[in-house]
Amino acid sequence: MPTSIQELCRQKGVSLPSLAERSGVDLTRLQAIYLGRWTPSANQRAKIAQALDTPKDDIAWQHSTPVEHFYGPC
Numbered sequence: 001m002p003t004s005i006q007e008l009c010r011q012k013g014v015s016l017p018s019l020a021e022r023s024g025v026d027l028t029r030l031q032a033i034y035l036g037r038w039t040p041s042a043n044q045r046a047k048i049a050q051a052l053d054t055p056k057d058d059i060a061w062q063h064s065t066p067v068e069h070f071y072g073p074c
Helices: 005-012 016-023 027-034 042-051
Strands: none
Touching: 005 027, 016 027, 016 042, 027 042
């Protein structure tokens, strides 16, 4: 079962600024990914996974913010 970035950071004792530095992903973008507001590109996923020393398929990448919140119900 995939694990969230929040949980992996907690387990490994990695802060967001440290993860941004290790991964090379912009801190603002990383915060959006961390909060489930942005789905990272394949390249960003690879960088974050490598920085967390975790296979990218073992990380939950989905949005946690419903789309209809921004655009109304479909």
